[in-house]
Amino acid sequence: MTQASSAHTENREHVFYSWAAQETSHPLVVAGAEGSWFWDEGGKRYLDFSSQLVNANIGHQHPAVVEAVVAQARELTTVGPQHAHAVRSEAARLIAERAPGDLDQVFFTTGGAEATENAVRLARLATGRNKILAAYRSYHGSTGGSITLTGEPRRWASEPGIPGVVHFFGPYPYRSSFHAADAAQEGERALAHLAEVIELEGPSSIAAVILEPVVGTNGILVPPDGYLAGVRELCDAHGILLIADEVMSGFGRCGEWFAIDHWNVVPDLICFAKGVNSGYVPLGGVIISQRIADLFARRPYPGGLTYSGHLLACAAAVASVRAFEAEDVLGRARALGSEVIGPQLEKLAERHPSVGEVRGLGVFWAVELVRDRVTREPLVPFNAAGAEAAPMTAVTAACRERGLWPFTHFNRVHVVPPCTTSPEDVSLGLSILDEALAVADGYYTG
Template identity: 65%
Template sequence: MDADSSSGGGRHVFRPWSAQGGEAPLTVAGAQGSWFWDRDGNRYLDLASQLVNVNLGHQHPRLLAAIAEQARELCTIGPNFSNDTRDRLALLIAERAPGDLDRVFFTNAGTEANEHAVRMARLATGRSKVLTAYRSYHGATAGSITLTGDPRRWPNEPGLPGVVHFFGPYAYRTAFHAEDERQECERALGHLEQVFQMEGPHTVAAVLLETVVGTNGVLVPPDGYLAGVRELCDRHGALLICDEVMVGFGRIGEWFAVDAWQVVPDLITFAKGVNSGYVPLGGVVMSERVAAAFDDRVYPGGLTYSGHPLACAPGIATIEVFEETGMLEHVRRLGREVLGPGLAKLADNHPSVGEVRGRGLFWAIELVRDRATREPLVPFNASGAAAGPMAAVMNSCVAEGVWPMCQMNRIHLAPPLVITEDELRRGLDAIDAALRTADTYVTA
């Protein structure tokens, strides 16, 4: 059979999130650190960490060594057995989790982690409804795509019953006519309280939210919002689930993003950065209250590859590297001293930039046609010709040798946490040049 070795994207691979007759993806020949390259030797600075998961960069020697050592010792063992590698990673995660979250259920990915967290919340509370934000993404399996609020949910409906969506804070495009972030926070919490009341507080098992909203805009919550949601959940007997699939394990300079606001949820879901995606791994870390709900009854869920040793080994190595290199402070410093100020300068110089926002090494550049009206560069959920301006911006980035993530009318920057200051400044220079393309679409 023809393996399509001469063209990108072999024709026998059915590609996710793609029209199969569209343009074939770039074929990657290799990667190292913050860079990857194609078969022609074209190098790209990976400003997206692939899918915001390669936190320690490509081909990290400590992670590769951990996988190889584990493979020599024990490649796999079922989750019905105890295993030192699995147990060790669970301990390390529990030690770094906030409050009394000290039990870990391992999954294969973030989407499964969110499904199981919701199942746990429903069983622990005896309630059925889950409240999630419209601007959210929680995964693509049958349940988690229903939990998702953004348009990726639409073609997959009808979905999981009992999911109700609400508006979270987004001061730049406020749904609450707020004049500042403080007011946005207050009104967003008031709106969520109304949703509780209209749905019947006694029916709500949990509120599920991304601690920092990811692909829907890198929306950093205003101070007080997470604490307010925590209080609402406590008042109404619901659990708080924080989806940290993207922002856990150092992305904003904290082990878990909730630490930045000193809020303790009942469950945290994780994946991606726990081992940089070298081997699929995700999980749920839960409070004593949730775990205790299953002391005397069977938890009705499991996975053949739960806590796979080859996935847990690089997870242990990841935490060790973080500790030994001061990775969290490195991320905070680069965000505070390089990426944040650099993006603010780009906003000053380019009329297409409506807002920049982020924390640590997780940022978004929101592109507009008109700063005064905040008209987005492309319409909401644009596709085809309507999405052309953003496609042109992305092509300009690639031509400059950088590969960010483009979502709707935004450029997202989430480079590997190991990126150097020089590499990051080089990336900013390339984005600066690419934004000239966006500027050509400005109408006012």
């Protein structure tokens, strides 16, 4: 048996895959990766327009990050979270220094779901309140609490979830729930809606509002200017904490350390993971404002994780942050968005009637596909599966056949390559997407 066939067999026999029916799951066996590319056991190369799960912000196998993990492993692989270590302290300092306002303490987790879980726990303990407001069209993780916060169909199978979570509508100008005429009006009406939800739920019972500053998996929804500042004002008016879930949108993805910096808004808690070290070793966490951290100066925080601040993960984070600055990754991400991705996607929209809208920031973009531009009927129905999802399945297959690995969700293709991807490779990927969109055009009825 060859190594490749052995890998296929053992995957089938022993690996249980997430979000998948096991018998119909056919995972690609990845043999290697470098930069913005990865390849299978047969040597076929794919341009990674998904950054895996929108986490490989610094690209694959960055030599400085790999060497930092190796060097730390030689020195000391792990110590429990009850101890201190220089690399853990350095990672926390570097992360806190790049956070806005007085967010100066870091509670480490091993991923984003644990980060949102602990952010909610901190908010409830800090305020003495129970309710958490979370948006529809959001994803906050798949643990018991984080999946309850999530505002999309992956939540349904896990209900009933934790008590006290109330969902609200965030802004989505292209498919406005508020019948808004433009983005500015959408922001105003979304804020009025949130204010009403707060009033009806009882402001004194609400611990926090949690939101993705730029919604990720559920559409790359960039909020209208003024919306996040308005949410901050509503929270301040009622003693409610603001939690920014930056697991996907942070660490360069939107051209800033944190997407919320784009609007100069300071939350009380920031959840991070993914791009902090591009998943080289699992790491996440919550950045905590000093006023919340001070509440636990003499009061124990009732939570913890065996692998909180794992040394190998922290070493990868330190090297990643330093590489981001040495290589101006934030500037490169902004330039990719404004000079390459945005303009070229607009041209794709002009050529393909199936493109209803393109939107994004930095290296965080969505192409929304429709059957009719006038009615905005999606290319596939909401939460489509099986035969109903065939048009998107065909678009995805057309990309992969041509050596492009896309990130797709519902009726959208997301353009989310590593932030370090060259303009030439981004243009190559968009040219492949251009070809694949001819498949979507074949389903256009408008």
